[in-house]
Amino acid sequence: MVSIENFGVSFGNTKILENINFDVKPGEIVTILGSSGCGKTTILRAIAGLQKEHKGHICIGDECVSSKEIYVKDREVGYIFQDYALFPHLNVSENIAFALFKLSKKEKEKRVDELLEQFNLIDHKKKQIHQLSGGQQQRVAIARALANNPKILLLDEPFSNLDAMLRYKTKIWLKNLIKKLNLSAILVTHDKKEALTVSDKIGVINNKKLLQFDTAQEIFDNPKSLYVANFLCEINQLPNELIKQLDLKIEDSEVAIIKIDKSIVSLEKSNIAVKIIDISFCGDYYELVIELTNFKNHTLIVKMQNISNLNILDNAYLHINKKDIKIINK
Numbered sequence: 001m002v003s004i005e006n007f008g009v010s011f012g013n014t015k016i017l018e019n020i021n022f023d024v025k026p027g028e029i030v031t032i033l034g035s036s037g038c039g040k041t042t043i044l045r046a047i048a049g050l051q052k053e054h055k056g057h058i059c060i061g062d063e064c065v066s067s068k069e070i071y072v073k074d075r076e077v078g079y080i081f082q083d084y085a086l087f088p089h090l091n092v093s094e095n096i097a098f099a100l101f102k103l104s105k106k107e108k109e110k111r112v113d114e115l116l117e118q119f120n121l122i123d124h125k126k127k128q129i130h131q132l133s134g135g136q137q138q139r140v141a142i143a144r145a146l147a148n149n150p151k152i153l154l155l156d157e158p159f160s161n162l163d164a165m166l167r168y169k170t171k172i173w174l175k176n177l178i179k180k181l182n183l184s185a186i187l188v189t190h191d192k193k194e195a196l197t198v199s200d201k202i203g204v205i206n207n208k209k210l211l212q213f214d215t216a217q218e219i220f221d222n223p224k225s226l227y228v229a230n231f232l233c234e235i236n237q238l239p240n241e242l243i244k245q246l247d248l249k250i251e252d253s254e255v256a257i258i259k260i261d262k263s264i265v266s267l268e269k270s271n272i273a274v275k276i277i278d279i280s281f282c283g284d285y286y287e288l289v290i291e292l293t294n295f296k297n298h299t300l301i302v303k304m305q306n307i308s309n310l311n312i313l314d315n316a317y318l319h320i321n322k323k324d325i326k327i328i329n330k
């Protein structure tokens with residue numbers, strides 16, 4: 001279990017993160033999601049002991065490692081860096097053995113052999129890093145990170161260097177491995193699909209704060225703020241005036257949102273008139289850009305499987321179900 005309490009980081013006079021709180025249970029995968037530069041890697045570095053200056057506490061199991069100055073090598077943390085950070089002058093076996101300096105030569109060889117076997121790297125053990133494919137390099141990085149049987153696994157954008165098919169397979173494989181070894185895993189990414197597919201829980205960071213920390217399902221179904229909704233879901237914002245016309249309650253501090261696949265545009269009359277501005281064919285669906293006739297300049301995007309008799313510049317109507325509208329904080 002890893003717990004982050006009242007965590008904050010400043011670089012010079014610039015505050016990067018403040019009052020971050022979350023924990024990760026054994027066997028749980030937590031993804032920290034946020035735009036580039038929001039501080040995701042800084043959180044991982046602090047947990048690993050590489051970012052020593054910070055506020056608050058980081059506890060691994062029952063021990064608060066940050067307050068006790070426990071060093072990187074003693075933290076029971078495996079860290080897989082974004083670019084893997086493998087040593088180019090060492091071969092595969094030597095890379096995996098790197099962190100095993102506390103073991104005797106014999107124990108070290110035994111553990112490396114186990115890992116080569118487990119990660120299907122036996123045939124590559126004498127190869128230099130540049131002689132491996134991206135997927136093989138990643139397996140070496142994972143084997144090295146797990147060599148000392150850590151309780152915590154930190155993964156910085158672990159799938160970004162893999163092609164689509166390998167990314168898909170690796171996600172399933174890594175998820176199963178984390179569950180099997182009962183690790184507390186923290187993954188950072190700015191890819192929302194990746195976050196939704198691999199995570200038990202997701203934390204979204206923006207403007208120094210952890211805006212929401214929930215299960216993947218809950219955060220997708222019930223985002224608590226406009227930023228989280230925009231980051232994780234494809235949504236439209238509806239004008240507050242329209243919401244009032246639909247007899248729903250909304251405060252000035254709130255916004256109404258609806259997922260882009262929860263609306264239908266058709267020529268059949270409704271009380272929301274629209275003009276179709278554009279229609280794009282997107283393979284297995286169409287994306288329509290529409291303008292609300294009575295709310296000038298308010299544009300929406302609608303995703304539909306079938307557009308039958310609709311054309312660009314048609315005057316049409318929007319059909320939405322009130323239960324699909326969510327009222328959330330701005």
Ligand SMILES: Nc1ncnc2c1ncn2[C@@H]1O[C@H](COP(=O)(O)OP(=O)(O)OP(=O)(O)O)[C@@H](O)[C@H]1O
Binds near residue numbers: 039
């Ligand atoms: N050692 C440092 N000194 C000064 N500023 C730093 C330092 N390390 C990181 N920063 C700044 O802190 C902010 C957060 O960096 P961090 O690498 O944690 O972001 P990130 O969310 O992981 O970004 P990305 O998704 O692009 O990798 C950035 O503005 C970065 O420039």
